[in-house]
Amino acid sequence: MSAPAAPSVVVVGGGLVAATVARELRRLGHAGPVTIVSDEVEPPYDRPPLSKQLLAGTVTAEETHLLKPGEIDDLGITLRLGVAAAGLETAAQEVVLADGVRVPYDRLVLATGSRARRLPSVPELTGVHHLRALGDSTAIATELASARRLVVIGAGFIGLEVAAVARSQDIDVTVVETAARPLTRVLGSEAGSLLTDMHAEHGATIRCSTTVTEVRGTDGVEGVLLDGGELLPADLLLVGVGAVPNTEWLAGSGVAVDDGVVCDATGCTSVPDVFAAGDVSRWRNASTGAQVRVEQWQSALEQAMIVADALTGGSREWDSVPYFWSDQYDTKLQLCGAAGPRSERRETARGPVVLFGDDADRLVGVLTVGNPRALAQGRRLVAAGTAWEQAEEWLAGL
């Protein structure tokens, strides 16, 4: 393939993927124009601190910015902030913005991420929050300062992290979860109880198999009604029930969407010259063959780097083992791969380690608590398709 003559690249979305694609394109020698279009007014920033260090006050909003001051100029990229993309015309190769402006492109990267899922039963009262953007985090941080009772709907990672920060500020915390255990979908049933225990030790209550049927309050939130009839008082309510990919603006564009933008292992969508990466996308993993929407930092970063490679004529494929971390109460919880039907837990000197296996007796996932070194080893074992027996030996030696 001959080197393309400096095509223009437009990235829609202004998060981790956008910042990484822009930086990588320049590192790989792309000389054409690079434009980032984002509906947010802030330049790209990092989301993990929003439910952790930014809430706790140990990291400032500026410190979450992904491109250092001056770097945007040095990279020679154009940021169009505060305006959403409303449509895409792939035949004309133009992105149509909400204000009617059309942005032409030679190559397009879809990086609009996802948004917090809303529950129809939750009214928009003062004190009711979702957490996805910087503004959500600073608003919650402000209210935490005077809050006395926090209720979190959904025992997902974000909800549990906010619960942990609130407990460290001596706020009364109850997490209400419909499923029988926290994070069953991600961690399997056994490992979920690990989290229940950790929160109980710190005085936060996780009420599983319980559903919020109604949110009470006139101006501000006053409490939630549970399915058993009990009224839980609350002056702060966080709804953390997952995320939905931002794909509506692609309707009619011809880009295939099925719970996220469908991508091959190089990030290419169903339309040539249109790529996607990160939370908005569902990539094929070249090593497992599975089509997955990952919604994790490390995968978004890797996919962004692979797209930049493809845009500069490369042919790298995404084949790595997904990896996720969460910080709760000064403890680092890390998961690589996925939970499987088989699991084994061991208390190592540094903390619990859980192995997950599939029906074919292969290691498919490793969860560690406060033991990053074991996670690093475990991720390599998962990537190598290690047999269950061998993985058990490794676990016994930790």
Next chain:
Amino acid sequence: MKVSVDQTVCREYANCIVEAPDVFDLDEENGKVIALITEPDPSQYDEVRAAAASCPVKAITLHE
């Protein structure tokens, strides 16, 4: 290529170790990142770059 790490910003995610296990490790004492090799072999450049990129807090600096 020269590799330097900043223990004061490292938050022990170990992402770097996953990418380049022969180049990075965590300090037994304080749990922070250490570079086992400061001048990696050219055959290791790709994984060292991947390690630096995968650090969420940019604790690894490469001088190329």
